[in-house]
Amino acid sequence: MHGLFYSTExxxxxxxxxxxxxxxxxxxGGGWLIFDTPEADLGVHPTDGMSPPSGTADISFYCDRIxxxxxxLKSRGVEFTQDIADHGYGLVTYFRVxxxxxxxxxxxxxxx
Amino acid sequence: MHGLFYSTExxxxxxxxxxxxxxxxxxxGGGWLIFDTPEADLGVHPTDGMSPPSGTADISFYCDRIxxxxxxLKSRGVEFTQDIADHGYGLVTYFRVxxxxxxxxxxxxxxx
Numbered sequence: 001m002h003g004l005f006y007s008t009e010x011x012x013x014x015x016x017x018x019x020x021x022x023x024x025x026x027x028x029g030g031g032w033l034i035f036d037t038p039e040a041d042l043g044v045h046p047t048d049g050m051s052p053p054s055g056t057a058d059i060s061f062y063c064d065r066i067x068x069x070x071x072x073l074k075s076r077g078v079e080f081t082q083d084i085a086d087h088g089y090g091l092v093t094y095f096r097v098x099x100x101x102x103x104x105x106x107x108x109x110x111x112x
Numbered sequence: 113m114h115g116l117f118y119s120t121e122x123x124x125x126x127x128x129x130x131x132x133x134x135x136x137x138x139x140x141g142g143g144w145l146i147f148d149t150p151e152a153d154l155g156v157h158p159t160d161g162m163s164p165p166s167g168t169a170d171i172s173f174y175c176d177r178i179x180x181x182x183x184x185l186k187s188r189g190v191e192f193t194q195d196i197a198d199h200g201y202g203l204v205t206y207f208r209v210x211x212x213x214x215x216x217x218x219x220x221x222x223x224x
Contacts (some may be wrong), residue, residue, distance in 0.1 A: 001115055001149040001151075001152040001171060001172075001173055001174075002152070002153055002154070002155065002171070002172045002173065002174050002218075003113055003115050003152065003153070003154045003155075003169065003170070003171055004154065004155045004156065004157055004169065004170050004171075004172075005154075005155075005156050005157070005167065005168070005169055006156075006157045006158070006159040006164050006165075006166060006167070006168045006169075006170075007156055007157070007158070007159065007166050007167070008158075008159060008160070008161040008166040009166075010156045010157060010158040010159075013156045014156050017154070017156070023154065026222075026223075026224035028201075028222035028223075028224065029222065032155070033155070033156070034153050034154070034155050034222070034224050035153055035154040035155070036151075036152075036153050036224070037113040037152045037153060037154055039113075039148075039152075040113040040114070040115065040148075040149045040151075040152030041114055041115070041146050041147055041148050041149060042114070042115045042116065042117075042129070042135065042146070042147040042149060042171070043114065043115075043116045043117075043144070043145075043146050043147070044116065044117050044118075044119055044122045044125045044126050044129070044145070045116055045117070045118045045119070045122060046118070046119070046120075046122040047118035047119065047120060047122075048120070049120040052118050053118075054118060054119050054120040054121075054211040054212055054213055055117065055118070055119070055211060055212070055213030055214075056117070056118045057115065057116065057117055057118075057169045057170050057171040058115070058116050058118075058169050059113060059114070059115055059116075059154070059169040059171070060113075060114045060116075061113055061114065062113075062114050089140075099166040099167060100166055100167070101166055101167030102167075106114075110138075110140035110141065110146070111138075111140075112138035112140065112146050112148070
């Protein structure tokens with residue numbers, strides 16, 4: 001599976017993922033980094049087709065212990081825009097990334 | 113990393129990913145399957161912020177030998193909507209999924 005974000009600050013976002021999230025990467029040419037993720041999974045959410053349109057994708061990150069992960073990321077200068085909240089499926093927060101949008105980080109409640 | 117698609121036919125799309133793409137899955141409750149991916153990577157694409165908006169995500173799939181993978185998926189009943197084409201970064205095609213949208217499958221040209 002390949003995930004991608006579109007960003008108005010694509011180079012800054014690549015630096016952010018490399019330096020703050022510390023995912024390993026390969027420069028595939030001209031600074032275009034492809035990041036490897038230690039693991040990944042995929043879900044399918046229902047929609048009425050209007051909001052959002054069918055086929056809309058989203059990417060988030062999950063971790064084992066969200067409080068520790070948030071503290072670690074904060075120590076690297078990551079800005080969190082919401083407190084950790086219980087969304088049922090997991091404990092959820094959001095951090096700000098270059099390009100002016102928020103990305104979800106969660107600790108899943110479910111076992112897999 | 114967690115990827116998700118919104119689909120107007122969420123149960124049919126889950127069945128499709130399970131039966132046609134044959135990703136292993138866990139039912140996290142009520143048929144809500146979470147699929148594990150054998151590997152995953154992440155890229156960042158530039159945008160002017162209008163089309164698409166900054167923060168837009170996308171998910172595609174990659175493979176080692178696209179012609180073999182296309183033939184294998186066709187033999188399982190997957191419908192491809194475009195011929196394999198050279199997009200520079202790789203050889204690219206698209207298949208149709210429940211919910212009425214197309215998902216990209218590519219064989220990357222770059223080494224990582």
